[in-house]
Amino acid sequence: MENCKLIYITTSGIEEAREIAGAMIREKRAACANILPQMESVYEWKDEIQHDSEVVLLLKTTEGQVEGITRRVNELHSYDLPCVVALDLNDGSAPFLNWIRSEVKAGSGK
16 A cells, blocks of 8 residues: 655645635645745855745655656746745555645656
8 A cells, every 4th residue: 555645835825725725626736735834944055044924735646656746846836946945744644645645646656
């Protein structure tokens, strides 16, 4: 059985998060998306400390989709270097994890 993943993405705003989420759901790359509308990020970029308001996008998907999602997010995203990281979903509600697997198109992630 394929492992499930949670993909953490930061976006410039709510519209960008919605656009990426919609594309991932329509393309059957992710079963579900959650958008957390406000977060402050602090980081160094080009030798300066930055403080930015961002939106968090979480995608629930399968391991086989991670590469394709990463590539697709890079195509759709406004940032030069978007944050796209995958976390393992090893434990939890078996029926929910099975639902994720059933909603994601097998083999379309590459």
